[in-house]
Amino acid sequence: MRGNFLFAWIVLPTALAVLGFVAQRGDTVRGAMSGPIYTRNGDLLPPASYREWIFLSSGVDMSYNKKSAKLTMFDNVFVNAEAYRSFLVTGTWPDKTVLVLENREGKDKGSINEKGHYQGTDVMGLEVHIKDEMRFPGKWAFFGFESETRPGKLIPKAADCYGCHEAHGAVDTTFVQFYPTLIPIARAKQTLTAEFLKIDASMREK
């Protein structure tokens, strides 16, 4: 009887409370996780639900050369929430940061819009810039996706994007200079690169 009493009134409720507590923590952690998942051959699974991640900014027709493009194109950049929260504290990116660049066509006339551009429903391009310190020489890698549902391929280290990001990215090979809510944090935390600081004054004047 004593054993039954203990089980019914102490062990069982305590175990259930602890289990409930752990399960809930588990849910919270799972809900927040958004780290990279690779296939056996080294491709990267498309990041699920990146549209629910933290939005960094959107640009339109941005280019490092003056060639004109045929289409108006938006680029939206998202980052996983864990990396964003870490950036707010440190001014730089932690391991397992995943930045997603999504391109959408800029539509002009539609509904009541008579001028300017809004974003179309089709994703026209998807790229991931990922920090995985143990996996990639240089810590970061780019992956290109041909669809939102199929694994993306590693972009070779010789591609221009690596050199350009390393030379011109304001923080840790990333273009924080174009993310309006992050650049003031990087400035305060003094994580801007020396290269960027040289041109910083000219950007601040504009």
Place this chain on the structure above:
Amino acid sequence: MRGNFLFAWIVLPTALAVLGFVAQRGDTVRGAMSGPIYTRNGDLLPPASYREWIFLSSGVDMSYNKKSAKLTMFDNVFVNAEAYRSFLVTGTWPDKTVLVLENREGKDKGSINEKGHYQGTDVMGLEVHIKDEMRFPGKWAFFGFESETRPGKLIPKAADCYGCHEAHGAVDTTFVQFYPTLIPIARAKQTLTAEFLKIDASMREK
């Protein structure tokens, strides 16, 4: 003694477990809550951390007339996560939906950018469209903010924005036609207005 035993081994641990559980749920709920907070005189507190809410889309220089503007301006739209998740299921907005429209100037040359526009660090405009069924006739109201930190003022019902949203918003007085990830959901859930369905075909062709 019996009373002490009960208190020390049953009542206290159970109470602590329940309190812990509730406190954690409370944290979760508080963390996720992003409903409206009004001042005594009916102003609306600026929504905290809306940049961490769900991004719906960004447009550039959108206008319902053809007048040209002096500045290139981006408009970013965010919605509270609870309302977004409800929309994914129902195709329309629940009570206490908060949509935030943020304007930022489109900058042109800066860093390596030679063409197109990226978003500047200053918020040039901030408006909230809020659904609070018990509070507002017509269920929805607009609030305009002069700063990101001071309460915003209710925009009077006679203002153009109300009539335009009611006449042309694709779902429940909101411009879901410009939110590329939501319009397919509204289409699937058949929550598009009759007025929008008339012009829908023309938008889909573009």
